Amino acid sequence: MADFIDAPVTAAVAPVQEVAKVVKAKKTVAAASKGKKKVTISGKSKTDKPTYAAMVTKAILELKEKKGSSRQSIMKYLQGNYKVDAASATLLMNKALKKMTTDGRLVAGAQAGKSGAGCYKVSMEEKTRIKQVEKA
Numbered sequence: 001m002a003d004f005i006d007a008p009v010t011a012a013v014a015p016v017q018e019v020a021k022v023v024k025a026k027k028t029v030a031a032a033s034k035g036k037k038k039v040t041i042s043g044k045s046k047t048d049k050p051t052y053a054a055m056v057t058k059a060i061l062e063l064k065e066k067k068g069s070s071r072q073s074i075m076k077y078l079q080g081n082y083k084v085d086a087a088s089a090t091l092l093m094n095k096a097l098k099k100m101t102t103d104g105r106l107v108a109g110a111q112a113g114k115s116g117a118g119c120y121k122v123s124m125e126e127k128t129r130i131k132q133v134e135k136a
Contacts, residue, residue, distance in 0.1 A: 049082055052089075052096035057105070057130070060122050067116030068109025071097070074120070 049055070059077040063069045069077075075093060078084050097120060100106040105126045109119030122130075 052092050053100055055082055056096050057122060068119030068121040070119050
């Protein structure tokens with residue numbers, strides 16, 4: 001009978017040790033995550049598409065229009081070359097254009113009321129930065 005009593009005791013001790021290991025592991029993960037604020041997006045898969053800023057810059061450079069490229073021509077380029085959805089891409093592209101203009105990476109094609117107004121060109125600073133990246 002002594003053997004019968006010993007078996008359940010050792011069986012009960014083993015799960016307690018495993019639970020203790022799991023709890024200790026969770027505490028270390030929680031402690032490690034407190035120091036770092038890392039945002040992960042689950043559910044979305046990593047795509048091959050570059051950022052909208054990079055796509056817009058490439059579109060403007062490839063279109064090579066003297067007075068700059070309009071939103072419509074940039075959107076056509078994005079749809080043709082990157083297979084983006086027109087409904088969601090319009091909003092994202094407009095946000096990228098606005099941010100790039102305020103950052104100085106894009107400049108207006110012409111003043112309001114002139115031919116070429118509402119179009120975008122890549123700024124000289126951005127062009128030189130792109131050339132330096134290509135050399136390296």
